[in-house]
Amino acid sequence: MLIDWPLILTKHPDKRGANLLSFCYIKSMRKEQVTGQASRFDLVYGKPGMAFGSEPEPELANFVKSSRVRGKALDLGCGDGRHALFLAEQGYHVTAVDFSPVAIKKLESISKVRKLNRVLELHYCDARDFKYRNNSFDLVVAVTLFDHLPKKDVRPLIEKVAGSTKKGGVIFAKVHTVKDPGKTNGSDKASELSWAIRHYFEPDELRKLLKKNFDIIKYSEYDDLDKSHGRPHFHNFAIALARQVQHSNLACP
Numbered sequence: 001m002l003i004d005w006p007l008i009l010t011k012h013p014d015k016r017g018a019n020l021l022s023f024c025y026i027k028s029m030r031k032e033q034v035t036g037q038a039s040r041f042d043l044v045y046g047k048p049g050m051a052f053g054s055e056p057e058p059e060l061a062n063f064v065k066s067s068r069v070r071g072k073a074l075d076l077g078c079g080d081g082r083h084a085l086f087l088a089e090q091g092y093h094v095t096a097v098d099f100s101p102v103a104i105k106k107l108e109s110i111s112k113v114r115k116l117n118r119v120l121e122l123h124y125c126d127a128r129d130f131k132y133r134n135n136s137f138d139l140v141v142a143v144t145l146f147d148h149l150p151k152k153d154v155r156p157l158i159e160k161v162a163g164s165t166k167k168g169g170v171i172f173a174k175v176h177t178v179k180d181p182g183k184t185n186g187s188d189k190a191s192e193l194s195w196a197i198r199h200y201f202e203p204d205e206l207r208k209l210l211k212k213n214f215d216i217i218k219y220s221e222y223d224d225l226d227k228s229h230g231r232p233h234f235h236n237f238a239i240a241l242a243r244q245v246q247h248s249n250l251a252c253p
């Protein structure tokens with residue numbers, strides 16, 4: 001659902017050019033951005049320190065470090081930027097998208113301190129509304145983003161992402177599965193942030209969704225003990241590393 005909230009436009013001017021903040025909708029924003037999920041994430045990112053730690057996902061880090069390819073990367077649902085910053089340090093030009101303005105502001109500050117702001121382009125925007133351009137990215141990262149959407153929005157977003165990934169480009173995706181304790185309301189093993197998950201993926205669901213446009217390089221589902229935020233808690237995740245194999249006439253506007 002889109003609602004009018006034009007006042008937000010005056011809030012984040014950035015005229016210096018290097019670190020670009022932009023808005024996907026000039027006059028309309030999704031309701032989640034104003035009232036719901038995004039403002040709950042603003043509270044998470046309003047606390048000191050990086051919300052999910054500063055280290056990138058090990059599988060992504062290993063892949064990037066062992067690959068010679070650099071170029072343009074997209075970090076969808078970037079949060080305060082542990083992956084965007086890592087990729088920028090590794091030599092990528094990174095476009096980072098998140099619908100929490102506090103997360104984007106925090107990432108902007110950290111990137112300046114680490115002198116990475118010139119290679120980071122920041123978009124305060126719902127990932128579903130980002131203006132995807134065909135054949136743009138060599139690497140796309142979506143770490144716990146697809147599972148934050150209603151199921152009906154996942155496939156269309158993956159199609160857009162596939163369209164904007166260059167042929168030969170790679171996607172790294174991570175999602176919560178139905179085996180995650182957060183799926184059971186009130187489980188004391190669950191994350192305090194389980195409210196954010198709107199779609200728990202079925203076994204093999206992520207792999208099947210990606211298979212249409214990508215060759216799967218690595219796929220796994222696994223239990224995890226998470227100490228990066230809140231009290232220690234458990235997860236069950238699916239991760240996929242996959243290579244774009246098609247040409248660009250996909251569902252990317």
Ligand SMILES: C[S@@+](CC[C@H](N)C(=O)[O-])C[C@H]1O[C@@H](n2cnc3c(N)ncnc32)[C@H](O)[C@@H]1O
Nearest residue numbers: 041052077078079098099100126127143144148
């Ligand atoms: C669990 S956090 C993960 C953050 C980051 N990927 C990381 O691994 O540290 C999920 C992030 O997705 C963002 N998010 C959720 N739904 C979104 C949407 N529809 N559009 C853009 N960002 C979204 C949240 O604001 C939050 O920053």
